[in-house]
Amino acid sequence: MLSQQTIDVIKSTVPVLEVHGEAITRHFYQTMFTAHPELLNIFNHANQKQGRQQAALANMVYTAAMHIDNLGAILPAVRQVAHKHRSLGIVPEQYRIVGTYLLQAIKDVLGDAATEEILTAWGDAYQVIADAFIGIEQDMYSEAANQTGGWDGFRLFQVAKKVQESEVITSFYLLPEDGKSISSYQPGQYISIRMQVPGQQFTQIRQYTLSDAPGKPYYRISVKRESGAPDRPDGVISNYLHDHITEGSLVELSAPAGDFTLDMEDQRPIVLVSGGVGLTPMISMLNALTESGDQRPVTFLHASPNGQAHAFRDHVNRLAQEHTHLMVHFCYTAPSDADLQNEFVYRQGYMDAAWLRQVIQEPDANYYLCGSAAFMRSVYAELLSIGAASDRIHYEFFGPKASLSPAAENV
Ligand SMILES: Cc1cc2nc3c(=O)[nH]c(=O)nc-3n(C[C@H](O)[C@H](O)[C@H](O)COP(=O)(O)OP(=O)(O)OC[C@H]3O[C@@H](n4cnc5c(N)ncnc54)[C@H](O)[C@@H]3O)c2cc1C
Numbered sequence: 103m104l105s106q107q108t109i110d111v112i113k114s115t116v117p118v119l120e121v122h123g124e125a126i127t128r129h130f131y132q133t134m135f136t137a138h139p140e141l142l143n144i145f146n147h148a149n150q151k152q153g154r155q156q157a158a159l160a161n162m163v164y165t166a167a168m169h170i171d172n173l174g175a176i177l178p179a180v181r182q183v184a185h186k187h188r189s190l191g192i193v194p195e196q197y198r199i200v201g202t203y204l205l206q207a208i209k210d211v212l213g214d215a216a217t218e219e220i221l222t223a224w225g226d227a228y229q230v231i232a233d234a235f236i237g238i239e240q241d242m243y244s245e246a247a248n249q250t251g252g253w254d255g256f257r258l259f260q261v262a263k264k265v266q267e268s269e270v271i272t273s274f275y276l277l278p279e280d281g282k283s284i285s286s287y288q289p290g291q292y293i294s295i296r297m298q299v300p301g302q303q304f305t306q307i308r309q310y311t312l313s314d315a316p317g318k319p320y321y322r323i324s325v326k327r328e329s330g331a332p333d334r335p336d337g338v339i340s341n342y343l344h345d346h347i348t349e350g351s352l353v354e355l356s357a358p359a360g361d362f363t364l365d366m367e368d369q370r371p372i373v374l375v376s377g378g379v380g381l382t383p384m385i386s387m388l389n390a391l392t393e394s395g396d397q398r399p400v401t402f403l404h405a406s407p408n409g410q411a412h413a414f415r416d417h418v419n420r421l422a423q424e425h426t427h428l429m430v431h432f433c434y435t436a437p438s439d440a441d442l443q444n445e446f447v448y449r450q451g452y453m454d455a456a457w458l459r460q461v462i463q464e465p466d467a468n469y470y471l472c473g474s475a476a477f478m479r480s481v482y483a484e485l486l487s488i489g490a491a492s493d494r495i496h497y498e499f500f501g502p503k504a505s506l507s508p509a510a511e512n513v
């Protein structure tokens with residue numbers, strides 16, 4: 103238990119640390135990676151270079167510190183991170199390393215302002231926060247390992263089938279190399295894949311959402327090739343998967359994780375909204391709903407640049423023909439000549455409030471949203487404006503979680 107005095111010191115210094123937040127975490131990562139280069143095997147280097155991970159960790163530590171006397175109030179946020187940590191294989195010993203370098207960074211950046219009292223209070227508070235994460239992650243590790251077909255850490259899978267779904271998205275069907283069963287999962291969950299790419303010094307870990315309904319003997323992931331813009335390098339793992347991972351290749355996977363899952367209890371209609379490769383969780387959810395015979399109204403909205411980039415179009419259209427309670431609408435921002443000649447129906451343009459109002463029959467629904475950060479911010483605001491309740495808009499970032507509020511555009 104922290105003393106009231108420690109709690110007061112923490113709460114009064116959070117604003118000071120927030121001012122220096124990114125400087126502290128940047129310094130923290132630099133010193134930690136210098137002393138423990140082995141940790142570069144688990145951190146995403148692209149996120150580091152773009153400062154995305156720094157922002158995520160800093161925000162989480164300050165949020166936790168503000169709620170230090172009632173961490174239960176931020177339990178959903180802690181669980182979301184714990185899912186990610188569990189899929190990465192983070193262990194308690196690493197919390198000690200993070201704590202040491204975080205505290206050192208606070209001391210180095212604040213200089214004389216970091217009194218002994220402040221440093222002791224933050225050391226104690228970090229321990230409380232770390233213990234909360236470690237406890238939750240321990241339960242998650244046990245659950246993942248002890249369920250039927252479950253496992254601990256990473257397990258070898260073989261690519262049984264590779265299917266091109268569009269010009270930019272390819273699916274990989276993965277079977278466990280040991281031939282044993284695999285754990286089930288909830289639609290919307292992801293696995294982490296760990297790879298050693300030739301020419302790269304460190305192993306790389308990335309998350310990919312399982313794109314089919316659970317209950318199959320395989321896991322399927324559907325990966326978009328991340329081609330770098332002129333001033334950016336090509337994505338390391340997505341390109342390696344597309345170009346070098348073939349049927350028969352072996353890859354290492356964590357057990358499924360994640361809290362972006364379909365709420366099967368609530369009987370409201372369901373609206374699945376995706377942009378680009380953000381459709382992978384929606385396909386898993388849609389398949390699970392249609393395969394289970396669920397009769398709730400489902401609206402499937404998908405935005406893509408054009409028909410060539412658009413994955414699973416025929417599949418979704420076929421489901422819409424078979425299930426009268428499923429409504430499907432597509433939006434193309436840059437239809438190709440082939441699209442313009444096609445009799446296939448899509449809206450040309452963006453998902454704006456006027457159009458969403460037309461296609462969503464019952465706004466009192468559960469919404470599931472996934473796509474680029476810019477897409478989600480825009481659609482989130484439009485959904486609120488048509489009367490969607492914010493606590494029923496569930497969303498997933500394909501990177502460190504960030505805010506969807508307009509003020510957070512640069513995060
Ligand atoms: C929960 C979750 C689920 C996901 N599900 C899916 C899914 O179903 N399908 C899918 O395709 N993806 C999914 N992703 C995204 C996926 O994990 C990867 O992030 C994605 O494939 C890119 O990985 P990469 O190794 O190809 O790119 P990286 O090498 O990690 O690069 C990522 C981006 O950063 C840019 N970049 C790299 N270095 C720099 C630099 N120095 N400066 C500026 N920019 C730089 C690259 O150009 C690229 O655009 C998911 C992510 C999460 C967190």
Ligand code: HEM
Nearest residue numbers: 144145146149155158159162163196197200232501502503
């Ligand atoms: C109390 C301590 C910690 C806090 C508050 C914290 C917070 C976070 C947050 C907020 C994220 C982003 C989650 C998301 O994707 O939305 C994250 C991801 C991550 N964390 Fe932690 N973390 C802590 C400890 C650790 C430790 C001990 C390690 C291991 C050394 C670790 C390694 C990672 C990695 C590798 C990622 C993913 C990075 C990426 O994909 O860029 N974290 N953490």
